[in-house]
Every structure is written in C-alpha cells, then in structure tokens.
Amino acid sequence: MAASAKLKGIFTPNLVPLDDAGEINEPELRRYTSWLIEHGVHGLYPNGSTGEFTRFTPEERRRIVAVMADEARGRVPILAGAAEANVRETIKACEYYHSLGVRAVAIVSPFYYKLSPQSVYAYFKEIGDHTPIDVTLYNIPMFASPIDVPTVERLSDECPRIVAIKDSSGDVPHMIRMIRAVRPRRPDFAFLTGWDPALMPMLLIGCDGATVATSGIVPEITRKLYDLTLAYEIDQARELQYKLVSLFDLMIYGADFPEGVRAALQLRGFRTGASRQPFSDDQRFKVETLGKSLACLLAEEGFAHEPIGGCPVGGAPVDPDQVARIVQGVLAELRGRGLA
Amino acid sequence: MAASAKLKGIFTPNLVPLDDAGEINEPELRRYTSWLIEHGVHGLYPNGSTGEFTRFTPEERRRIVAVMADEARGRVPILAGAAEANVRETIKACEYYHSLGVRAVAIVSPFYYKLSPQSVYAYFKEIGDHTPIDVTLYNIPMFASPIDVPTVERLSDECPRIVAIKDSSGDVPHMIRMIRAVRPRRPDFAFLTGWDPALMPMLLIGCDGATVATSGIVPEITRKLYDLTLAYEIDQARELQYKLVSLFDLMIYGADFPEGVRAALQLRGFRTGASRQPFSDDQRFKVETLGKSLACLLAEEGFAHEPIGGCPVGGAPVDPDQVARIVQGVLAELRGRGLA
Amino acid sequence: MAASAKLKGIFTPNLVPLDDAGEINEPELRRYTSWLIEHGVHGLYPNGSTGEFTRFTPEERRRIVAVMADEARGRVPILAGAAEANVRETIKACEYYHSLGVRAVAIVSPFYYKLSPQSVYAYFKEIGDHTPIDVTLYNIPMFASPIDVPTVERLSDECPRIVAIKDSSGDVPHMIRMIRAVRPRRPDFAFLTGWDPALMPMLLIGCDGATVATSGIVPEITRKLYDLTLAYEIDQARELQYKLVSLFDLMIYGADFPEGVRAALQLRGFRTGASRQPFSDDQRFKVETLGKSLACLLAEEGFAHEPIGGCPVGGAPVDPDQVARIVQGVLAELRGRGLA
C-alpha cells in the first residue's frame, strides 16, 4: 500500500491477550491478528484504548506492534498507537513504528492534565513537524484533552504529515463540523469515527471509516454494516446498526471498559487472560451475560448456527450476577452516606 | 522519624527544574529541595501533579526521588509519588522508594480510563496488601478516577498500610464526610488537602495538613497560614488565606497547569527551564504577570522589601499579554464556528 | 385529521412576535403562522423553547395557541406546549388546548429541580392518566430533568394517551435505544428530534419527524432536506444537512438562545420586537451577521436570488461586533480573577 493512500474502512483496535503470568501472550496475539484479517477488517490498530496502552510499559507497546506487523505481513495496513510520556519519547516511538513499515501512527491528545486548545495544538504541531510517518489525531474527550474543530483545521493546514483524525465523541454534528472545515483544502485527510453505536450515520454524513471495538469481536458484522451503508442499503443497514447498538451496550455498560470486550473475545475462542487492572469479584464481567446475545447476533446474520435453546425474539436475557453487582455498588454508596 | 508517626503539616509538591536540553537539572533540584526545607515546609512531595510525573519516564521518576532524598538527608519526611503503568510496576516503585528511606508513597487513582468505585478499590487493595511502605491515596477527580467516601472507608478498614489521603477536590463537605467515616476507627489516618484556596477552612474542619502547590513558591506564607490557623488566630489567618487565593488564581488560571507555578518559581530565583509539554508563544505564562503580585505578597507579610514602584492597594495589575492570548483563543473558537 | 394519525414530519417551534410595548403582536403572529404553513411545514408547535414559553404568563400561553389555531384553521396539525407550574395546572391547560381542537400537546419534563427518573415517570404518569388529549413527552436534558429510556418505555406501555417524544439531546445512539425499546409494542408512537444539525441522520436511523428551530426560518430548506432524506437521496441530503449545520451554528452559538432565531426571523421579513429577557447592547445578536449567510443559503437552494455582492465560496463572513462582544466577556472574566 502506498503511503499516500487515504485511510479508509474499519481499523480494529485490538485487545492484547495475556498469559497467566500477566505477560503478553504472543502466540495468541498472532492468532488473533490473522483471525481479524481473515474476517474482513480493513486494518489493524494496536495500542488504542481497547488495547489498554496505558497499562503496558514503553517496551511492551513497541513489542505489541512489532509482533502484529510481523504477523500481518502487509495483508492490511496498520495504524499504531504511539503516545508516550512526552513529545520526545513519542517521536522516538514514531520512528520505531516507521521502521516496522506500518501505514501510520495514531496519537491520543495529552491526558491527565486537561490542556487548552492552544497547548493541544502546540503538542501535535511539534509532532507533526518531526514525525517520519503519517499521523492520525485521536480525539477521545471522555478520557483526554479535547481536540476542537479549529485545532484540527489548523493542524491539517500546517502539517501535511497529519492525515487523519479518529474521533470517539460520538457526536454526529461535531463530525460534520470537522469535515466541513477540513475537507475542502485537504481532500486526502481521513475522518474515522470511534463510536460504534453511530457507525452507520457517521458513514452516511461523510466519514471515511471507523476504529470501533466491536469490530474486534464481530468483524463479519461490522464489515457487513460498512458495506451495506456505503451501498446506501439504508433499511438493511439500519437494522444491523440497531443490533450493533445492543451488542455495544452489553459490552460497554456491563463493566468497566474494556472488560466487556475481553469477555466477548473469550466467547469468540481466544484466551485473553485477566486484565492488569485488578477487579473485585463482583466487578468482573460475566461471560454468560454476553454469550447468547453474541451467538444470536452471529446466527441472525448468517455467520453461525443458532445456539442450543434458541434465540430470544427481542431483548437480551437478564444476568442476575450483574444485577447483584450493581446492587452491591448501591449499598456501598448508601454506606458512604451513613445510611447502611 | 518513626514510620508510625501520623502524616501532618504541609508537604510541598515540587516542580522539577530542567536544563536547556530538557533533562533533569540535578544541581538546581538539589538547591530547590534545600531551599524549601529551609523555608519551613514540613515535608516534600516529588512526583505529584505539580511535578509533572506523567511527563517523565519511569527511570526519571525514580531519579527525582533519589536525588531529593539524598539532598534532604532526613531533615523532613518525603512523600513520593509512585504511580506507574500498572499495579506490578507501581509496587516495584514502592519497593524502590522504600529502599531510599522515604516516609511514604502517594498513589494517584487510575487515570485515562474512568474506573468504577469497585475497580478503584480493587486497585488500591492490591497495592495496599503488597506494599512495603505506607501509602497515601491521591484523589484528584478533575484528572483521575474519583476515590469516593465508601472506598476510602473500606480501604482504611482493610489495609493498615494505607495511612492517608490527599484530596484535591477542594470540597469542604466532602472532606468532612471522609473524616467522619474514617477517623473513629483509624485515628492514625491522615487527611491532607490539595486545594490551596481552601487551606484554612480545611484545617479548621479537621484536616491534618496539605500538599499545595503554592507552598513550593511561598513556603513562608503557607507555613505562616498553617500556624495561624492551628492557633485559631482566625482573623489573621483569614486575611492571609484571601491573599493566597489571589496568588493561586494568578498562577493557576493564567495558563495551563503547572506553567504558572513554573513562572512563579523563576521569580523566586530558580532556573526551571521550559516544560516538556510544548506551548505556543501565546500560551506561555508571562513572568511579568506574577512578578509584582508575588513580591508584594512577600513584602506585606514581612518576608521581603516592597518592590520598586510600590504595591497596589488592592487587586493585581493587568497583563496585556495575557489578555491578548485569551483573545486569540476566542478568535480561534469563533473560527471553529465559521464566524471568523 | 383523525386523532389517531401518527405524528410525523416537521413541526415548527415558533417564536412569538412582540410589539413595542412587549405585548404579543397578534397580527404579526397570524401572518407568521400562515407564512409557515404556506412554506411547507407539516405542523406548528407553539410554546416550545424557541417560543420562550417560560417568559409568558399562563394566560398569554393560552392566547398564543388560540390565535395560532384560529389562523391555521386546520390546514396543519398543532402540537401545543402545555407545561404549567404543576400537574393540576398543566392538566387544566391540556383541557383548554383540547377544546381548541389542537392535535396534541407537548409537555417538557419538570425543570429547575433536577428530578430522578422515578419522579419524572410519576409526573408524566399522572398527566397521561388524566389528559383528554394526546401527549408528546419533551426531553431537553440541557434545560430540564432528563427523560431516560426506561421511563419512555414504561410510559409508552402504560399510557395510550402518550403518543410521542420530542428529544433535543442530539444523541443519535440515544434515539436508537428509545426506538428499539418502544416501537415493537407501540408502532403508533412517534419519535421527533429537536436537534437541527442531526436532522438527516436522525431520520435515517428511524425518526418520524422533527421539531427544529431552523424550520421557523427556512421552512423551504428543512422541508427539502426532509423530503430528500426520506427518498434516500443521500448525497443531496448530506450537502443540504451541512448547510443547515452552518446556519444553525450561526443562529445558536452567536448569542443566547433564542436571540439568533429572532434576528434571523427579522431577515425573513417579520417584525419580532425585542425579547422580554433584557440584553446588554453587546449581547444583542447583530442581524448583519446572519443576513448574507441566510440569503446565500436560500439562493443556493433556488429559493431566492443571490444577494448583491455575491456569496462566499465557503465559510461565513466575520462579524466584528460579535468578536468585540466576546472579547468583552473575556475581559469581564479576567476582571473576576483579579487580572484586569
């Protein structure tokens, strides 16, 4: 793939399988990488939020990308998360990923400190001026300093090496405002949404692609939704988008992110290991919650047989464990108020 | 100092001076460390938010504490910020800081991902069960996952090694709720506020001390305010608290944190170097803004002579550069809305 | 129109013209009502947020609906805002509007106090059980207590008289979740978006219509966008949606709502009078800001001639007054921080 090809399609932000000792499980990571490619994703996106990049050391982050690039062997492009502690460390990471031949890097806006738009600009400007590899801005305002529209516009004007933005705000009008501000002067600049439940409308209003966590679990489904939407098969696409919202809600709101993604990945047959973030028993996502929903979604779309016991006509089954867990949280809250 | 002594007084979260190459300026860090001790701080707090811990590498964070511990030579206790990428790395850092003989570590709640109270609990529980050194919880909800009252209560009940909380919320009733929940069963547990503009009221409602950024700039003033407040010299303390609010507002709201602290430290005679976070020219804090205010505050309290030109009766002088900078931000915003 | 016909299409929330004494300008209100009908709106929506319902007395709110119903003479259905101080007063208003023959009422969730979902439920349940007329729930979380998905689901299950929801959150996945929860059992229940910049995507994911402020200014354009979208003319619809975002941003973010709508309405030839909410000179929306943008939008879509001087290729012209106004706000803010 030529470096100048515009980023488009679905880039999967992948979770990293760990072994029992909490170390990167390389064979399983390789198997997962190839499985994703074989199931239709357009690209790979290691060291994203789903990939828990903050919970690895700088050396581990490099190794994750190296392993995946080696496994992919150019079959699909790679977008490598490259954010490190400061600009100098980030640029070093960019250089390393460039040497691996990945298509581009993605760099999240500075986090922990909440920076002003001017400082966010200065951060990316410095990177954009010194990177040897194409850069995707990563805007995720729920976790990091927001990258606002004027900042995207200014960076796209001044830095040819900045070629895309991944936006996880899920705000459709915000995406329209960015595209309107940038596309006329930078038709090569790509807009990727990071918000699964708005995938279809985001594509319809002009996005070039997506980096969505559900594509790491049901790559067949997200690819089908992508293709239907681009063909303006609105009615079919809408129906699939509704199902994706259900799956997303189960995975995302059932436990702290990305525990639901980890549980779902186990259901697809991968040994993920446990997170490096410890969870109390009552916070661990119960695989059973997702199992039938996931199986039924795949069956309904023709990617698998219906599970034993059949599928519900509508809605998902209740998980008593999940209810119990939330109730415990409530009791803890009451206790804090002197009520329990 | 015995490990069992309760934390109390003002622990200064120090900025780290850098040289022209952006490396840690060890001689200046040593000079600053001793200056703080000589000017009355009760303790030191490297690797806090003021210390920009996220912008250093793991190795650099260790070196900062080692240098300061060596320079302090036990004259005052040290509270070392020890948060790393995950629990295992954090515990390794705890072990290292323990080997240096520091009094305790402070560990910020997990950030980037917003964790539920149960996960925050599980994180600190794992650390509290395996740390060789006393731990201070660090709650800074504007930057990291909040540590709520029931979580503090539960951790204080279950982990003897967790001995304190630093809370930067600035919410006085919240502090009352924590003290009320924990102190009856853990009288040794210390409550430190991280919010300078509420220092006096926080001490009056029961806090044991503080870790406030202004103490790194005007340690004489914060010490005096601390002593007056503990002596119930309410009228004098109130007057000084008002002045501290003025200084804090100038330093904190004039530029992205901690650039105002850096500028102020230069006024106290230290070569801080530039931040590793790049700033555009119009975002750099102008030292002139702070100069006279700082000089006048010190003069009024008898710690320095009045600056040439005299001091204003009330209020701070306008800084046209600062105005210009903010106006540019406004124009950028207008531009984003298609208005400019 | 039969009471059982499902609500659909665009219902225009209209501003109320006032005379020089600040009283309702009935002739202008009548002229505006007929103009809207003649320009293609599907329905009328007096006493909405655009209609500044909170700034009128209970008697005035009744009069506004009576005048408009009389003027409309059944040409289009009316959705009358009916929220009053408490349930009893609201039901009395419902009875009155029913006597006027309007199609349905719209009732905003309780505001000022932030109510829990259970209390929001109880409020609408009491109304739903006692209203003589169909009710539209009005969810506008930026101004009033939110109506969450389970509450909409429960009310739609229990109250046949509750027949629709207007949602102004602008959150596309939220709309999907509501439709998915309610439509299977209540196919007659209508979903209307109140967020102009998401009109096209909202319709594409399944909304039945909209109540959007821009339809009171450019009813030709919103009708055209509605028709194009329903015909799946995606490319043309997208282009028009982009232009609507520009117009919306100019009107909504240029001054406190709904001052931009008032200014725009003047450009369409109506004497609106001044708001009952006083504005300082520097906060009044300058008509000039909007003039050319509005004229060019209409010209581009073939509804008017291009204005003298021509239209910009892209973007809107700067309004120096607006810039000055915002800068004054900034100076006031600096002053509050003791900086100016």
Add this chain to the structure above:
Amino acid sequence: MAASAKLKGIFTPNLVPLDDAGEINEPELRRYTSWLIEHGVHGLYPNGSTGEFTRFTPEERRRIVAVMADEARGRVPILAGAAEANVRETIKACEYYHSLGVRAVAIVSPFYYKLSPQSVYAYFKEIGDHTPIDVTLYNIPMFASPIDVPTVERLSDECPRIVAIKDSSGDVPHMIRMIRAVRPRRPDFAFLTGWDPALMPMLLIGCDGATVATSGIVPEITRKLYDLTLAYEIDQARELQYKLVSLFDLMIYGADFPEGVRAALQLRGFRTGASRQPFSDDQRFKVETLGKSLACLLAEEGFAHEPIGGCPVGGAPVDPDQVARIVQGVLAELRGRGLA
C-alpha cells in the same frame, strides 16, 4: 428594622404546608412561621427553593408572603422570593412585597435557558434599577444560570438597591473571591451561604449569614452552630457542623429535593401535606429513616430527651425501604440497557 441594616444571621427558607386538597394550609403555615421565630431564626425566607416556588401560581406566591408577613408582625425580617416569568412581572412582585413591609426580596437567576454572564447582568441590572425594595441576588448554579464573580462585582457597583447575594454553590473559594471583589467598595453588601454542610467554614471565611434548609427543621441547632462559630469556639462548632452534615445528607440525598425536608418537618410536628410534584410510592421519603437521627441529634445537643431505644454511638440506621427503592431504580436502568 431600618432598611439600611445589613442582612445577617440565618434566614430560614420555609416549606409551605398544604392541605389534603393540595391548597396552602394557612393555619399550619402561620403556626410554622411563629415556631421558627420562637426557635431562634434571624429571619424568614418564603418562596425559596425549599419553598417550591416554581410549583405555585403567581397569586399563591404572593399569598404565602402576605400570610407570613402578617404572622411575623415584624418580629424578624423577611426576605421574599420574588422571581416571576419575566422582568416586568418580577418588578410587579417586588412592588407588592414592598407594600407588605418585608425587608428585602431574593431573586433567583434566570433558569430553564442557560444565560451568558452578560444576560444575567442585564436581567438583574434592569431589576436593580427599577425595584422599590432591596434585592438579594440568588445564585444556585445547579438549578439556574450561574451568577459569576464579575457580574456580582458589577451589579454591586452600579445598583445600590442590590444589597446581598445568597450563594448555594457550596464552594468556599468562590465565596472568598466574591467577598474580596465586593466588600472593599460595598461594606454594606451581605454574603449569605445556602449550603448547610459548609455553614461553619463559610462563616469563618467571612460570610454574614446563611439561608439553609436545615434551619427550618432544627432551628435550635443551626442557631447554636452560628453562635459558636461567631464566638470562634472552633472545636465545639466543628463537632456540631459534622452532625449537621449527617442530617443534611439524610434529608437531601434520600429523595428528590425537598421531599426529605418535608418528611423531617413532619417529625417536628407539622402537617405538611403531600407535594404537588407526584412521586411514585418508591420515591416517597420514608419518615422512619429520619426519625431517630433527628431525635438523637436534638437529644445530644440538649434540645430534647433521647428517644426510646437509645441513640446509636455513630452512624445512622439502615432503612430497608430506601435500599429497596434505589435497587428498583437500578433495575429500571438495567432494563433501559436491555439487560433486564
């Protein structure tokens, strides 16, 4: 009391007793008014947020003040909530309250619409220039447009009739900033806090008084806390402040505001009637939750005998009903996510 006396002390925002038909229970309102005066409140504050002013008609709001003024017969000053639908109606209300001889009015910042500081200024400026009676600004940012420090400063400079601010933000540094900005030029301007859990620290940093809901339930306690604090009896005041936080948390976080206040008032022997805001059974505050806590607080401070069964050493008893209610809310939430 001369109109020029500075407002100070505790003004009680009172709930309005209703009869079985939901009408104002005048005899009980009179009995409550006199009881408050006899139990030590410095002033009365009808039509505040606790008084549910938004749930009464304009005529009822006038009647509430008239009845209370008649009952008080000048024994204590009255601060009458006077906010109506718009400036003209508000000024008419001011004139009426002036004719009743009340000390001053309190006017909440515009709500529903979120106004900019400039518009908030213009609103109060128009009122301040035309009111025949002293005005207290009412800042309650959780419910209404915020009144920021520069706005308070500007209004206090320009409008002699604006003589005070009630601030319910609970933010101690914010109060310091307001006092610092206004007091030097307007020593007659009063600062009242509306946040019970910060009463003692607010008074210590310079507030003149308070309008706090707990003073309508335990006027003996809030008066004692006020007197202890002004006498700098810090240790005793702190202990009482802690208890007030407990009572406040029970009343405020146990149900939608002000249902906990209503339940507590019943425990003090008043027939409050039910709210005009309907509540589902599971949202109604259970009087039993509060009973013992309230009785024990009064007993501990010597204002009543200990209740039968004795008082807990620390903490409040669990209310199983309250737990059940919250759990139901959780289930509703799960249902909304398709999980139950």
